Amino acid sequence: MTREMTGAKMVVQALKDQGVDTVFGYPGGAVLPIYDEIFLQNDIRHILVRHEQGAVHAAEGYARSTGKPGVCLVTSGPGATNAVTGLTDALMDSIPIVVLTGQVPTFMIGSDAFQEADTVGITRPCTKHNWLVKETDALADTIHEAFHVATAGRPGPVLVDIPKDVQFANGTYTPPKPSTSHYQPMVKGDMEEITELVAAIENAKKPVFYTGGGVINSGPAASQLLRELVEATGFPITSTLMGLGAYPASGKHWLGMLGMHGLYEANLAMHDCDLMICIGARFDDRITGRIDAFSPNSIKAHIDIDPSSINKVIKADIPIVGDVGHVLEDILKVWKSRGRKTETEAVASWRRQVDDWRKVNCLAYANSETTIKPQYALQRLEELTKKHDRYICTEVGQHQMWAAQFLNFEDPNRWMTSGGLGTMGYGFPASIGVQLAHPDSLVINVAGEASWLMNMQELGTAVQFRLPVKQFILNNERLGMVRQWQELLHGERYSQSWSEALPDFVKLAEAFGAKGIYCDNPADLDDAIMEMINYDGPVLFDCLVEKHENCFPMIPSGKAHNEMLLGEADTQGVIDSKGSVLV
Amino acid sequence: MSALHIKKGTSKHSAYNLRPTFSDVSERHTLAVLVENEPGVLARVIGLFAGRGYNIESLTVAEVDHTGHLSRITIVTKGTPQVIEQIKAQLGRIVVVHEVHDLTVEGPSVERELAIMKIVGQGDKRVEALRLADIFRANVVDSTLNSFVFEITGAPEKIDAFADLMRPLGLAEIARTGVAALLRGD
Known part of the structure; x- marks a missing residue:
């Protein structure tokens, strides 16, 4: 079925046909025809954000918590440039996002027209792919293809730039059909490599699973298969920041997160293992530490849908290109057919070794009766919310690492954090996107006061759409992670890393029509958290915490996994000049 | 061979040659x-x-x-x-x-590049340039009393060699297309 319609109507029709129910956006001159069409229909809900960056992060939150692509609609020029941070964030974390931008009319492109920017040029390196549509007849197909590219293979953000005359003109609408473009990433892994990995699994004495966001991106079935494989083999499992929840934190083989602020047992297991099975992770520098000392004695298997991830940083001994779900299914099939063998005794003794490392209790901290320790605040938050149908977002910094350490994730798609780009200001708008997708769930954004202020304007969005998002701000009146690095690396010279002239968060909440809660006493914390949970509406929780707490464990820059710092006593002169150039 | 009895560097079927033994030589x-x-x-x-x-x-x-x-x-x-x-x-x-x-x-592959060079000069140098052009099978595509423009195709090394010879003979300008290449055989 094809139909004649305007380009603007086509946009809305294409979104409907793609199953889109929510669009995050901000109107402007170059998208007015599309906004007119949005006005004339009721199928797609438009969420008016307060800044285009917020729109993209909200779409990311929506996408990560549902597995469906998030959609944004913004205007030309500044609308598009404001979306750039969100696009880069989504590219780094492989989040499927479709951003539609208005553009000046085709006949004005290149004339430095009002609100003109070379949007496809600017966003070329920060999208998986982008398109400038110059013919209305090509618009519907381009939008359908955009959804295909955003979600196929390794997901990512795409952008479609639509000039205003293309929106006004009439053209022929074509409904979505299975993509016929050449872009069809392989999902099945090579059986020869998979068999080789199974043989390695059968012979491994000190194996470890190292999983990442790719497991989550592959869908809930992949997480189920991962759980099955872990339970059946009894191998310990750790995960990157991005992959938390794929394997449940309550699972008995769970080691906790690995990496720079990962758990002692996870990092030592990575360092000492003889078989590392990397599933949907990419050996990021936060994970590996010093490359030449990274897990020196292990065979490394790497499963990734993106061939460019393999051998980029760490040489893979068993490379498998394919979708995590498909590959895990084949691994299980082959392993079972060969008799479900493992080196049972050796693996049991390896697990005892891991248990010894656990006894170090690397997350221990000195609690206080007078000041709220950030770790304590998160422990209480965990205790009081763990039975809820809960989604957690974070901003970026110390609070993010503490949240990853102290909150437990039992399921995938429950944890939204900016991992690759490390975008301060991500969490609040992301929590809005999550809440829209899950209106009855408890959505909490664990924040630092400095990060939170970066996109605080979205409080207006939360209030307007009655979104009961809980902003749990661990307020240390510092840029905590910057301060920590300055302490360890820059002779305790705290250059520009304190939050001066902070607002009164309670009054700020009230000014927007939200609820504000203030707490600075450990004895009052539980009641305050309960008040936050029970309030039906957006809450700004100003939790005043210890100002100079450092985040441990920590692998300093330029060091190996087995050189991690466990606490304040270890910190003297830890980072040499070579390490200090790393971030 | 590793402790797990997996031979390293044995992958032969991967599209991206995923299991090479990397060297540091460019x-x-x-x-x-x-x-x-x-x-x-x-x-x-x-x-x-x-x-x-x-x-x-x-x-x-x-x-x-x-x-x-x-x-x-x-x-x-x-x-x-x-x-x-x-x-x-x-x-x-x-x-x-x-x-x-x-x-x-x-590979093996054929690599070809096209270059156009302007040689400005008179007398013996001009004659020598024309003689060398003949040896290199370069064509004259423009000529004045003071100059030639040669067109030459070949592997980049051949063009380099020709340009080196032309330099003392009055090479004034050179334009090169960059390499086009195809695999040999069917």
């Missing part, structure tokens, strides 16, 4: 990249090289399939084997890239 590779000929495609390829700090020694591009709108980009690049593998994988990620061929690995 190699020169000629890549043929088949892309959809759409606006911005060259910017995507060049932007990838610039953004990730890869090297471009030469680059040629033209549409080779007018009905399918496919262009062939021939890139000569330099890097360690690991970097070359990464370049190919990254090129393969670009949505409008259809095929990536490493002619240096898949």
Whole structure:
């Protein structure tokens, strides 16, 4: 079925046909025809954000918590440039996002027209792919293809730039059909490599699973298969920041997160293992530490849908290109057919070794009766919310690492954090996107006061759409992670890393029509958290915490996994000049 | 052989030569990249090289399939084997890239480049330039009493050699197309 319609109507029709129910956006001159069409229909809900960056992060939150692509609609020029941070964030974390931008009319492109920017040029390196549509007849197909590219293979953000005359003109609408473009990433892994990995699994004495966001991106079935494989083999499992929840934190083989602020047992297991099975992770520098000392004695298997991830940083001994779900299914099939063998005794003794490392209790901290320790605040938050149908977002910094350490994730798609780009200001708008997708769930954004202020304007969005998002701000009146690095690396010279002239968060909440809660006493914390949970509406929780707490464990820059710092006593002169150039 | 009895470096069937033994020595590779000929495609390829700090020694591009709108980009690049593998994988990620061929690995291949050179001079030098051009099978495409313009095709080394010979004979200007390359055989 094809139909004649305007380009603007086509946009809305294409979104409907793609199953889109929510669009995050901000109107402007170059998208007015599309906004007119949005006005004339009721199928797609438009969420008016307060800044285009917020729109993209909200779409990311929506996408990560549902597995469906998030959609944004913004205007030309500044609308598009404001979306750039969100696009880069989504590219780094492989989040499927479709951003539609208005553009000046085709006949004005290149004339430095009002609100003109070379949007496809600017966003070329920060999208998986982008398109400038110059013919209305090509618009519907381009939008359908955009959804295909955003979600196929390794997901990512795409952008479609639509000039205003293309929106006004009439053209022929074509409904979505299975993509016929050449872009069809392989999902099945090579059986020869998979068999080789199974043989390695059968012979491994000190194996470890190292999983990442790719497991989550592959869908809930992949997480189920991962759980099955872990339970059946009894191998310990750790995960990157991005992959938390794929394997449940309550699972008995769970080691906790690995990496720079990962758990002692996870990092030592990575360092000492003889078989590392990397599933949907990419050996990021936060994970590996010093490359030449990274897990020196292990065979490394790497499963990734993106061939460019393999051998980029760490040489893979068993490379498998394919979708995590498909590959895990084949691994299980082959392993079972060969008799479900493992080196049972050796693996049991390896697990005892891991248990010894656990006894170090690397997350221990000195609690206080007078000041709220950030770790304590998160422990209480965990205790009081763990039975809820809960989604957690974070901003970026110390609070993010503490949240990853102290909150437990039992399921995938429950944890939204900016991992690759490390975008301060991500969490609040992301929590809005999550809440829209899950209106009855408890959505909490664990924040630092400095990060939170970066996109605080979205409080207006939360209030307007009655979104009961809980902003749990661990307020240390510092840029905590910057301060920590300055302490360890820059002779305790705290250059520009304190939050001066902070607002009164309670009054700020009230000014927007939200609820504000203030707490600075450990004895009052539980009641305050309960008040936050029970309030039906957006809450700004100003939790005043210890100002100079450092985040441990920590692998300093330029060091190996087995050189991690466990606490304040270890910190003297830890980072040499070579390490200090790393971030 | 590792403790797990897996022979390293045995993968033979992977499209991306995923299990090489990497050396640190920089190699020169000629890549043929088949892309959809759409606006911005060259910017995507060049932007990838610039953004990730890869090297471009030469680059040629033209549409080779007018009905399918496919262009062939021939890139000569330099890097360690690991970097070359990464370049190919990254090129393969670009949505409008259809095929990536490493002619240096898949070879042997023929490489040809076209150059036009202007030689300005009189007397013996002019005669010598014409004689050498004959030896190199360069054609005269323009001539005045004071100058020749030669057209020469060949492997880049041949063009380098010809340019070196022309330099003392009055080489005034040179334009080169960069390398076009194809695999030999069928």
